[in-house]
Amino acid sequence: MPMWVLYVMVSILFFGCNSSSSTGTISPPANPSDYAGEDQRAYQHGVDFLQRTDGRYWLIWASSGTPPQGEDASGEWTHDVYAATIDAATLSTPKPFTLITEERAQEPSSAAIASNGNIMITMEDAFEEDDVYAQTYGVYNESLEPLNAYRNIVAYGGHSGHVAAVGERFIVFYSEGWVEGGGVDELGSGDDVLLKTYDTRGTLLHVTDVAAGEATRDWWPLVAGSPKYALLVWQQFVDHEQYARLLCRLYDPETNTWVTDAIVLSETVQYYTYDVQYLEVLERFLVCGTDAQGKGFARLITPQGTIVAHHDTLPPFVREAQPAIRARGTNDVRVVYPSAPDALMVLRVGHTDIRLAQTISQQNKWFYSGTDGIFTDDHSVYFISLTPEGLQGSSVTIK
Numbered sequence: 001m002p003m004w005v006l007y008v009m010v011s012i013l014f015f016g017c018n019s020s021s022s023t024g025t026i027s028p029p030a031n032p033s034d035y036a037g038e039d040q041r042a043y044q045h046g047v048d049f050l051q052r053t054d055g056r057y058w059l060i061w062a063s064s065g066t067p068p069q070g071e072d073a074s075g076e077w078t079h080d081v082y083a084a085t086i087d088a089a090t091l092s093t094p095k096p097f098t099l100i101t102e103e104r105a106q107e108p109s110s111a112a113i114a115s116n117g118n119i120m121i122t123m124e125d126a127f128e129e130d131d132v133y134a135q136t137y138g139v140y141n142e143s144l145e146p147l148n149a150y151r152n153i154v155a156y157g158g159h160s161g162h163v164a165a166v167g168e169r170f171i172v173f174y175s176e177g178w179v180e181g182g183g184v185d186e187l188g189s190g191d192d193v194l195l196k197t198y199d200t201r202g203t204l205l206h207v208t209d210v211a212a213g214e215a216t217r218d219w220w221p222l223v224a225g226s227p228k229y230a231l232l233v234w235q236q237f238v239d240h241e242q243y244a245r246l247l248c249r250l251y252d253p254e255t256n257t258w259v260t261d262a263i264v265l266s267e268t269v270q271y272y273t274y275d276v277q278y279l280e281v282l283e284r285f286l287v288c289g290t291d292a293q294g295k296g297f298a299r300l301i302t303p304q305g306t307i308v309a310h311h312d313t314l315p316p317f318v319r320e321a322q323p324a325i326r327a328r329g330t331n332d333v334r335v336v337y338p339s340a341p342d343a344l345m346v347l348r349v350g351h352t353d354i355r356l357a358q359t360i361s362q363q364n365k366w367f368y369s370g371t372d373g374i375f376t377d378d379h380s381v382y383f384i385s386l387t388p389e390g391l392q393g394s395s396v397t398i399k
């Protein structure tokens with residue numbers, strides 16, 4: 001298909017999905033340049049699609065309102081956690097409801113669904129008072145009815161946490177402490193990263209240090225789960241530089257043991273610009289990111305911790321963006337990621353190889369406060385991105 005025809009198709013689908021609705025949930029395309037100098041995360045931060053047994057999806061995200069309001073008059077963030085049902089067959093306009101609410105912010109939200117259908121949602125939480133925070137969580141059934149409802153404490157002083165399901169266990173991977181100076185806009189960095197393992201009712205099973213101590217500064221922890229293992233990925237501060245070192249480590253929550261020591265995946269990752277996923281049909285973990293030179297990279301990792309494929313010349317990935325994933329055979333998985341500033345990249349991943357299959361230009365520019373996607377059929381993907389003006393949806397056809 002000629003690229004100009006593909007471009008027109010993408011544009012039509014995108015604007016068809018972004019028409020305003022009576023609920024105000026899906027917003028017209030927004031422009032990141034309109035919010036230059038602002039922290040986009042003050043409006044919305046953290047989003048996940050979770051597939052239910054009925055084939056539909058929960059969309060769970062943190063927002064300062066519908067539509068988002070941003071910080072309040074005193075400069076405080078005020079996010080609550082919202083949920084909405086998405087039907088992949090119709091992509092009907094989601095009707096959100098507030099699942100978790102408090103006076104101060106609960107963000108970024110991170111949600112995972114276990115093999116028995118139970119859902120854990122975790123968030124950095126300022127529920128007590130200004131400048132006091134904790135990592136908190138709640139556990140719900142597949143209908144989002146409470147089983148061990150918010151508010152449960154992962155750790156006082158915990159922040160930036162993310163959750164993944166490993167069979168019938170949840171892993172919450174979170175940061176603790178803060179070191180002033182360096183990092184984005186010289187705002188500093190986290191200090192340590194730790195994990196806690198829970199059963200699917202939210203009962204604590206294990207507490208484990210991942211990277212802790214005064215020797216390094218470690219933060220922005222991400223985690224993906226296979227049926228047996230969790231792959232933990234985080235960034236480590238590099239003195240006097242505007243990039244971080246990207247590391248990972250494999251953990252077995254059943255035995256509470258490490259499968260590997262820390263593995264360096266990149267010496268020069270852009271702050272916060274990386275992601276980790278588990279590709280079930282391949283039994284592989286995929287870690288992707290953008291380096292300090294603006295090049296995308298990918299690493300394919302076995303459940304034993306061996307890197308079996310890598311790619312170092314991909315387009316740049318978008319900060320805090322997750323992919324749409326679809327298997328087309330036992331050795332062929334399509335992984336579609338947002339690419340900065342206004343494109344999609346289609347990766348074709350096998351057991352031992354990663355290939356760039358396609359890049360697609362779009363008219364919308366991506367925001368950095370959270371994006372996630374799903375396949376609606378073998379050749380159609382749908383992404384929801386968090387913007388200061390609300391949820392922004394886009395549908396795209398791929399080869």
